[in-house]
Amino acid sequence: MDQIQSMRVFARVVEAGSFTRAAESLDLPKGTVTKFVQHLETRLRVKLLNRTTRRVTVTPDGAAYYERTARVLNDLDDIEASMSNAQANPSGRLRVDVGSSVASLIIIPALPEFFRRYPEIQLDLGVGDRPVDLIGDNVDCVIRGGDLVEQSLVARRIGNMSLVTVATPDYLKRHGTPRHPLELEDKHTTVNYFSPRTGRPFPHEFVKDGEMLEISGRYSVAVNESNAHLAAVLAGLGVSQTVVFSAAPHLASGELVEVLTEWTRPAIPLHVVYPPNRHLSAKVRAFVEWTAELFAKHPHLHRS
Incomplete structure (x- = not known):
């Protein structure tokens, strides 16, 4: 052999x-x-x-x-x-894992341009909000939101995901508009998001004039996938916080209304992450650079 x-x-x-x-x-x-x-x-x-x-x-x-x-x-x-001049012409099979909303709203719509630039790369795109094991699952790189916990991996920060608090006009007509975050605890219904890895619910966070509140909310439904979470909010099931790039078209169309505008939520950092190989392959390097460029141009993913 x-x-x-x-x-x-x-x-x-x-x-x-x-x-x-x-x-x-x-x-x-x-x-x-x-x-x-x-x-x-x-x-x-x-x-x-x-x-x-x-x-x-x-x-x-x-x-x-x-x-x-x-x-x-x-x-x-x-x-x-x-x-083989692979640096000039990256080629081969590339395995990437991306969160659901980032994949459907940012990465996939831009892929035609990626393949025009790198026609010899074959992309296996895993989509889902559950974190994968890069080494164990043989994934070349991932795009992840939130604080990083795997200190052994290499991470490049490519953006920040800002969030807004929203509800549908129909929900607000039926329940009124919240004036303070604490009203989500007893006067309103929320749509919650829980971790697909641990099952832990993520609270709604509000910051104003140095004061920070974490509100769990009296929820009607909780989900662990970002596209489903937005769908539940659009169905009028409650008030919730969602990333701006997901909410923006629905805010523009009037399907969603921003509430509690005087309160903000800390942005979620967004990284592209890959194993710490001494020699980063040409195809991974090409995808990382293209992703950084794509996110830098996006109007709702400011890197400040």
């Missing part, structure tokens, strides 16, 4: 945490992945992985081998990229 391919397969098993996920990401049969790893262990005469019916763990020898193997594979990829 090819030694380099065996090294790549072994590294993918370590990163994915299982033979099954590694096989799926490499588009290989699970049995073939197993044979590659067995070939490598036989060649090296050491046990690299401990296998049980439920999980795969790396042995001390396997961890040391993976650390050095990852550097070698990165160097090989860099050599191939420079020799």
